[in-house]
Amino acid sequence: MAYTFDKSRIRTAVYRGVRDGLERVAVRFQNQVVGMLSRPGGGARAIRYYTDKKGKRRRSKRYARSLPGQPPAVQTGTLRRSFQRGRSKTVVLGTLAVVKVGSNLKYARWLEEGTSRGLAPRPYVAPVLARFTEARVAAIVNGTIARALREAGLSR
Numbered sequence: 730m731a732y733t734f735d736k737s738r739i740r741t742a743v744y745r746g747v748r749d750g751l752e753r754v755a756v757r758f759q760n761q762v763v764g765m766l767s768r769p770g771g772g773a774r775a776i777r778y779y780t781d782k783k784g785k786r787r788r789s790k791r792y793a794r795s796l797p798g799q800p801p802a803v804q805t806g807t808l809r810r811s812f813q814r815g816r817s818k819t820v821v822l823g824t825l826a827v828v829k830v831g832s833n834l835k836y837a838r839w840l841e842e843g844t845s846r847g848l849a850p851r852p853y854v855a856p857v858l859a860r861f862t863e864a865r866v867a868a869i870v871n872g873t874i875a876r877a878l879r880e881a882g883l884s885r
Contacts, residue, residue, distance in 0.1 A: 735883075742881040746874030751828040754861070754869050755814040759830055761857045765800045766809040797849030800856075801840045808837055 781787050795802040803809060815829035831837070831854075843850035878884035 738881055739878075739883055742877045742883055743874055746877030747826050747870060749877065750870030750873035751826055752814075753873060754866050755828045755830050757869075758857060758861060759812060759814050761860070762812050762830075762854060763809055765853045765857060766812065767803060768800060769802060795851050797851065799851060800853040801851045808832060808834060808840070811837065 779787055801808060811832040811834045813830070813832070839848060840851045841854055875884065
């Protein structure tokens with residue numbers, strides 16, 4: 730039984746597998762960060778007051794502040810909604826493959842790393858990133874490469 734080695738079909742299937750695998754990793758990473766940002770704060774409850782259109786002082790909803798070292802507590806949900814993955818930003822260049830996941834808000838980095846003005850870090854990306862070991866990412870990507878090769882008829 731003769732078999733012809735089709736280099737371009739194999740390369741295309743592997744690239745598609747890497748792209749799909751990284752997309753899968755990015756989705757899982759994004760979901761876990763959003764989950765981290767959905768937890769209530771463990772700090773003291775704060776009440777905010779505001780003045781309505783008629784000039785009457787009103788009380789807003791109560792929320793629990795986050796303690797230093799804990800993920801930021803949800804107040805408006807803007808940070809949680811802003812954490813996105815880049816669409817079609819997966820690039821496979823030789824041995825380098827990149828997918829972007831993050832927030833475009835200026836204060837997202839301040840919360841993660843803290844500031845020199847006294848805001849203590851409230852990490853929400855680093856704990857999730859620590860769970861995504863090289864072996865875990867490799868297992869996900871290897872699985873999608875194998876699936877892409879099977880779908881292309883290049884593997885059993």
